[in-house]
Amino acid sequence: MLLPSPSRAALRAARAALVGASCGVLALALPACGKNKKEATTAEASDADKVPGPDPGLCDLIGKRVALFDLNRDGAPDAWKVYTRGEEAETRVEFLSCKQVDFDHDGRKDYVVEFDAKGAKTFERFDFDFDGRFDAAFTFDEQSGMPAKVERDSDFDGRYDLVEAYDERGEIESVERDRNADGNADLWEQYIRGRLVAILYDDDYDEQVDRREEVEYRDDDVWPEDELPGDADADAGDDDDDDDGE
Structure with a gap:
């Protein structure tokens, strides 16, 4: 049917x-x-x-791959690694170019570091008091990889007031300080091979040196023969004497 x-x-x-x-x-x-x-x-x-992401104002993110990490396992990322694509010996490679970290998990970056293609640091910033403002910035020498310049915010007011300069060996050469927070250096420290030799002061804050203090060392202090304290001033004085005799 x-x-x-x-x-x-x-x-x-x-x-x-x-x-x-x-x-x-x-x-x-x-x-x-x-x-x-x-x-x-x-x-x-x-x-x-x-979802929190890396801050584009702290390192270049255009065309880069970003890896996210959740350090405290709260479901939100608090560390970011930025990878840059390049070529080496006609082979495509990828290297870590930037890293940002939020240590106190408040959504603001507390640490940033940048790298070159060889993995050496080029720039580094720290927020020590977690107020959202960086308190120290390191710039590294491309050849030696040592710090070349360090900027510090010693009073945590959001402005760098101390700048340290280093030579290729990583030894300090000079320090500039802004004591009255007007944005201009008013104290300068001079170093030779990492030793303080003189301090210059701008006492009235007119951006002019008002006085200079030499640092005295014992006679048995050992210095490189070509870098004795005061040699530069002595050479300048000899030139003046020669000119007067002509």
Whole structure:
């Protein structure tokens, strides 16, 4: 006995019922079911915007790959590594070019370091008191990898007031200080081979040296023959005497 074939209207009704049931079962897994695609995409993008990312003002992120790390396992990233693509011996390579870390998990970066293609540090910044402002910045020499300049905010007011300069050996050469926080250096320390030899002062803060103090050393202190304290002044004095005799 042959059963009658279902009508087209009956097939359409069954198909509609099946689709409706599927949407009901998969509603949690498929947010687009029951709402349009645009609304679902907007919701997903909004959730992605809430994930903390690296600060583009602290290192170059254009065209770079970023890896996220959750140090305290609270579900939000607090360390970011930025990788740069390049070529070496006709081979494509990728190297770590920047790292940012939020140590106190407040959403602000407390440490930033940049690297060159060889993995050497080029720049480094620290926020020691976690107030959202960097308190020290290190610039490294490209050849030696040693610090070439260090800027410090000694009073934590958001402005660097102390600048240290280093030679290629990593020994300190000079220090500039801003004692009255006007943005200008008013005390200068001079060093030879890491030893302090003189301090210059701008006592009235007019950007002019008002006095100089020499640092005295014992006679048995050993100095390089070509870098004895006061040699520069002595040479200058000899030149003046020669000019007077002509």
